[in-house]
Amino acid sequence: xxxxxxxxxxxxxxxxxxxxxxxxxxxxxxxxxxxxxxxxxxxxxxxxxxxxxxxxxxxxxxxxxxxxxxxxxxxxxxxxxxxxxxxxxxxxxxxxxxxxxxxxxxxxxxxxxxxxxxxxxxxxxxxxxxxxxxxxxxxxxxxxxxxxxxxxxxxxxxxxxxxxxxxxxxxxxxxxxxxxxxx
Amino acid sequence: xxxxxxxxxxxxxxxxxxxxxxxxxxxxxxxxxxxxxxxxxxxxxxxxxxxxxxxxxxxxxxxxxxxxxxxxxxxxxxxxxxxxxxxxxxxxxxxxxxxxxxxxxxxxxxxxxxxxxxxxxxxxxxxxxxxxxxxxxxxxxxxxxxxxxxxxxxxxxxxxxxxxxxxxxxxxxxxxxxxxxxxxxxxxxxxxxxxxxxxxxxxxxxxxxxxxxxxxxxxxxxxxxxxx
Ligand SMILES: [Zn+2]
Ligand SMILES: [Zn+2]
Numbered sequence: 001x002x003x004x005x006x007x008x009x010x011x012x013x014x015x016x017x018x019x020x021x022x023x024x025x026x027x028x029x030x031x032x033x034x035x036x037x038x039x040x041x042x043x044x045x046x047x048x049x050x051x052x053x054x055x056x057x058x059x060x061x062x063x064x065x066x067x068x069x070x071x072x073x074x075x076x077x078x079x080x081x082x083x084x085x086x087x088x089x090x091x092x093x094x095x096x097x098x099x100x101x102x103x104x105x106x107x108x109x110x111x112x113x114x115x116x117x118x119x120x121x122x123x124x125x126x127x128x129x130x131x132x133x134x135x136x137x138x139x140x141x142x143x144x145x146x147x148x149x150x151x152x153x154x155x156x157x158x159x160x161x162x163x164x165x166x167x168x169x170x171x172x173x174x175x176x177x178x179x180x181x182x183x
Numbered sequence: 184x185x186x187x188x189x190x191x192x193x194x195x196x197x198x199x200x201x202x203x204x205x206x207x208x209x210x211x212x213x214x215x216x217x218x219x220x221x222x223x224x225x226x227x228x229x230x231x232x233x234x235x236x237x238x239x240x241x242x243x244x245x246x247x248x249x250x251x252x253x254x255x256x257x258x259x260x261x262x263x264x265x266x267x268x269x270x271x272x273x274x275x276x277x278x279x280x281x282x283x284x285x286x287x288x289x290x291x292x293x294x295x296x297x298x299x300x301x302x303x304x305x306x307x308x309x310x311x312x313x314x315x316x317x318x319x320x321x322x323x324x325x326x327x328x329x330x331x332x333x334x335x336x337x338x339x340x341x342x343x344x345x346x347x348x349x350x351x352x353x354x355x356x357x358x359x360x361x362x363x364x365x366x367x368x369x370x371x372x373x374x375x376x377x378x379x380x381x382x383x384x385x386x387x388x389x390x391x392x393x394x395x396x397x398x399x400x401x402x403x404x405x406x407x408x409x410x411x
Contacts, residue, residue, distance in 0.1 A: 018260065020253070023302060027252055032241030039242060053252055060256045071226065075233030082201040082232065118226075125230040126237075144200045144235060172192035176388075177226050 004030060004122065007073035008066075015063035026073075027056055034081045040145045041085060051088060055081045072122045121179075128178035136171035143168055186218045188365035192228075195221065196342075199228035205323035206390035209315070212294040213388055220406040221366075224300040273317070292350065295388070301325065309334040325390045330354070332385075335378045343392035345369040352385030361387075364388060 004011075014023040035053050038048035046139065056081050066076055132140065142153045150168070154161040190211055197203040199210055215222050257377075291300075301314040309331035317323045330336070332352075347367040354361050354376040361367050369375060379385040 020256070024249075024253065027249060030236075031244050031252070033236050033239050033372050035244060036239045036242040037236055040239070048242075049248065052244070053248065053255070055256050057259070060259060070221065071229065073232060074237050075230045078232040078236045081236075082199075086201045086323065121227060122230045124226055124235065126234045129231065129234055140191055140231075141235060144196065144231065145239075147202065150196060172196060175227075175231070176192055176224075 004072050004074070005118065008068040011063050011066045011073055011076070012068070013057065014060060015066060023060060026059065030059075030074075030077055031056055031160050035076065037078070037081060037145060038085060043085070044086075044148045051081065051084050058084070069118055071118060075122060103160070124179055125175075128175050131178055132171055132174060136167055136174065139164055139167040140171045140175075185215070186220070186362075186364040186366065188359065188361055188367055189218065190214060190221050190224075190366055191226070191368055194346075194368060195225050196228045199225055199232055203394060205317055205320040206325045207292055207344070207346045207392050209298070209317060209325050210322070210348050210390045211355050211366065211387050212351075213292045214364070216292050216294055216362045218366075223309060226251070236256075255300045292388075298325075303329060323390070325388065327386065327388055329384060329386045330379045332379055332383055333381050341369055341371045341373065341391065343371050345389065345391050347387050347389045350386045350388060352383045353380045353382060354387070 002025070007026070010019075010022040010026045013019040014026070031052050035048050037051045038051050039045060043051065056079065056159045058078060062080070066073075070076075071079070129137065129140075138157070139153065142148065142156075143150065146153075150157070151161050152165045157164070194203065194207070194211060198208060203211065208313070215225065251389075295315065296352075297318050299316040299318070301316070303311040303313050306312050311329045313327040315325040315327060317325065345368070347359045347369075348360070349363050349365050349367075351363060353363070353378045356367075356377045357374060358367070
C-alpha cells in the first residue's frame with residue numbers, strides 16, 4: 001500500500017507532467033475506495049461507480065489545486081467525492097467553503113492549533129482513530145459514512161438511541177483530546 | 184474578531200461528512216469564514232474522512248472502468264473543458280441583490296455572496312427578517328434576523344438544532360453572550376430566551392434544522408418565507 005507521501009507525490013506528478021502512469025496508480029488505489037465509500041453512504045452501485053469516475057476525472061482536472069500543505073491525498077480526494085455526492089443530492093455547494101477556498105482576507109493569523117503541520121495532523125488523526133474503542137470506532141464510522149440517522153444506527157446495532165448519541169459524543173471528544181495532545 | 188462560541192464537534196463532523204443540510208451548512212460556513220479555530224477542527228474531521236477512506240474495504244470497479252477513465256483523460260487533453268476554477272471565482276448566476284439596508288455598513292460574509300437575499304420585512308415589534316435563498320438549494324430555509332436593542336424574544340424551544348451566527352451587535356441568553364463571529368447552536372431539547380444587548384441592534388443569520396415544523400418562535404419567524 002502506497003504511503004501518504006507517495007500518494008501526494010502521484011497527484012503532484014499529474015499536476016506537473018500530466019503523468020498518466022501516476023494517474024493510473026492513483027486510480028487503482030482510490031477508485032475502489034471511493035466507490036466503497038459512496039456505496040456505504042447509500043448510493044446504488046451504478047450511481048456510486050458513476051460518481052467515482054467523476055471524482056477520478058476531477059482529480060486529473062484539479063490536480064494543480066492540490067496543496068499537500070493543506071490536506072493529504074486521501075483527505076483531498078475524500079472531500080472531492082463528498083462534494084460530488086452532495087451535488088448529486090442537489091443540496092448546496094456551500095459545504096465546499098472550507099479552508100481551501102477561504103478568501104485570504106477573512107483569514108486572521110492562524111492559531112497554534114491551525115499551524116499544526118498538515119501531515120502531522122493527518123498522522124495524528126490516524127493514530128487517534130486507532131486509539132478509539134471498537135464501539136466508538138463503529139459508531140464514528142457509521143455516522144460519518146452513512147446517511148443513517150442515529151436512531152437507525154441504534155436499531156441496526158440493537159442498542160438504545162441515547163447510547164448511540166453518547167458514544168458519538170465520547171468518540172468525538174476522545175478524538176479531539178487526542179488531537180490536542182492530551183492523551 | 185475572535186469567536187468565543189464555536190460549532191460543536193458533532194456539527195463539524197457532519198459538515199466534514201457532507202451530512203449537514205444546506206441551511207445549517209451555510210450558517211456554519213459563515214462562522215468558519217472568520218473562525219480559524221473551527222477551520223482547523225473541520226480540517227481534522229476531514230482528515231478523519233481521509234483516514235476512513237484509506238481503511239475502507241475496497242469494492243472492485245466493474246471491468247472496463249479503468250479503460251474508460253484513461254479514455255476520459257485522453258479526451259480531456261484533446262479538448263480541455265473550460266478550466267475548472269474554484270467555485271468562488273466562477274461568475275455567479277444567481278448573485279443576489281444585497282438587502283436594501285444592512286446597517287452599520289456590514290459587508291456580506293463571503294458564503295452569503297452567492298445567495299439571493301430578500302428585502303427586510305417587518306415581522307414583529309423591533310424584529311425584521313430577510314429570506315436567504317441558496318443558489319444550489321432553493322428549498323433550504325435560512326433567515327437574516329435584525330432585532331432592535333433590548334428586544335426580548337419569547338422563550339422558546341426547538342424542533343431541531345437551531346444555528347445562529349451573529350454578524351452585528353450581540354444578544355444574550357441563559358447560555359452566554361453572543362458577539363459578532365459567535366455561533367450559537369441550540370439543541371432541540373433546550374429552551375432559551377435571547378435578549379438583544381442594549382448597545383445596539385443585532386443582525387444574525389439563522390437556520391433551523393428539520394425544516395417544516397413551524398411551531399416555536401423561530402418557526403413563526405421563518406413562516407412568512409416558507410414556500411410550501
Ligand atoms: Zn469557531
Ligand atoms: Zn432558539
